[in-house]
Amino acid sequence: MGRRGIDESDFHSRPSKRGSRPRTKQRPEHSDAVTGLVTGVDRGRYTLLVKDADAGAAGTSGEKIVTAMKARELTRTRVVVGDRVDVVGDVSGGEGSLARIVRIQERTSTLRRTADDTDPYERIVVANADQLVIVTALAQPEPRTGMIDRCVVAAYDAGMSVLLCLTKADLASPDALRELYEPLGVEVVVTRREASSDEADRANVAGQSAGGMVLAPESVEEVRGRLRGLVSVLVGHSGVGKSTLINALVPDAKRATGVVNDVTGRGRHTSTSAVALALPVSPSDGEPSDAFDGWVIDTPGVRSFGLAHVEVSHLLRAFDDLDDVAQECPRGCTHLADAPDCALDDWIKASPEEERPAREARLTSFRRLLSSRTGSDA
Ligand SMILES: Nc1nc2c(ncn2[C@@H]2O[C@H](COP(=O)(O)OP(=O)(O)OP(=O)(O)O)[C@@H](O)[C@H]2O)c(=O)[nH]1
Numbered sequence: 001m002g003r004r005g006i007d008e009s010d011f012h013s014r015p016s017k018r019g020s021r022p023r024t025k026q027r028p029e030h031s032d033a034v035t036g037l038v039t040g041v042d043r044g045r046y047t048l049l050v051k052d053a054d055a056g057a058a059g060t061s062g063e064k065i066v067t068a069m070k071a072r073e074l075t076r077t078r079v080v081v082g083d084r085v086d087v088v089g090d091v092s093g094g095e096g097s098l099a100r101i102v103r104i105q106e107r108t109s110t111l112r113r114t115a116d117d118t119d120p121y122e123r124i125v126v127a128n129a130d131q132l133v134i135v136t137a138l139a140q141p142e143p144r145t146g147m148i149d150r151c152v153v154a155a156y157d158a159g160m161s162v163l164l165c166l167t168k169a170d171l172a173s174p175d176a177l178r179e180l181y182e183p184l185g186v187e188v189v190v191t192r193r194e195a196s197s198d199e200a201d202r203a204n205v206a207g208q209s210a211g212g213m214v215l216a217p218e219s220v221e222e223v224r225g226r227l228r229g230l231v232s233v234l235v236g237h238s239g240v241g242k243s244t245l246i247n248a249l250v251p252d253a254k255r256a257t258g259v260v261n262d263v264t265g266r267g268r269h270t271s272t273s274a275v276a277l278a279l280p281v282s283p284s285d286g287e288p289s290d291a292f293d294g295w296v297i298d299t300p301g302v303r304s305f306g307l308a309h310v311e312v313s314h315l316l317r318a319f320d321d322l323d324d325v326a327q328e329c330p331r332g333c334t335h336l337a338d339a340p341d342c343a344l345d346d347w348i349k350a351s352p353e354e355e356r357p358a359r360e361a362r363l364t365s366f367r368r369l370l371s372s373r374t375g376s377d378a
């Protein structure tokens, strides 16, 4: 994707139906509806990014922020951040205006969680995201692989890819965690504190958090490169440095101010709801830039993933090679290490010598994921 302004069509756009349908007085199907992207949800009010019909070409200021509520027919339907919705009514975005969401467009992915593993009620956290970014500190606090595993499972179950973002590499080595997760095909990226942090503080450079922590710019830019052109959901435990990272990636997010940001629509949200932030192409270098490419969705309220809803067969689909092998398993095979006659064990035994270590690492990691479904988060 090239450089350009923020564009709600970045969210997996589909051809617009507007203009091709005749307008009728009755509008039983709301043929006058426009499409909006949900960037924030707060107590029944939805912040939408809507393409501005009056603006010129897509690009700078081609979008407006519209506040909306759900139409009555959607009362029981959950609308989440990342949803693309059809809206009618006052879509001017003017002060005090309120539009109506009449339809949710088909979702390309749904990230779900249950409150805990026995909770039958599953809720959708974010829709239409491509990638789950698991933010984990290498120290302070110590990494918890159980938590990471659960996030990986939730992402794969949702049909999303995973980026493991290891923070605080200035405090500890990422090698051990790389070894655990790379066999699963999980991409790993590492961030660290800028060595000359004090000087950077004084210079007030990009990458500075409210607390004064400055991340090494090249590590932030590596993360940005992995997020470009994608819709990414960031999750992480308290204290891992997620806010520091988001502030470095999206310096204009005005995270603590509660003021609606013209570009991102951020603001007015409670501290527990997800919010979508447009990802700048490059860090702010003093010049105001309106080039965005990708979305960062922060999930302040999500600290863990209950996985009661995840089925083994569904999870297996994220691992083509293992899924093929598991077709040979006895019916109802759990595929765990103690499962009798699990074909995955034969796959190791039949392995060419040189491939065996890689296969073993992959199967061990996969089985760890499987047990995280039922094990505790500790
Ligand atoms: N040494 C080191 N400290 C860091 C790094 N990144 C963040 N920190 C510090 O870690 C602490 C927690 O960072 P936050 O960004 O507030 O963490 P958070 O994940 O947003 O946590 P909550 O605000 O509780 O959600 C702060 O004191 C940061 O200054 C890093 O790369 N290295």
Ligand SMILES: [Zn+2]
Pocket (backbone or CB within 6 Å): 326, 329, 330, 333, 334, 335, 336, 339, 341, 342, 343, 344
């Ligand atoms: Zn099996």
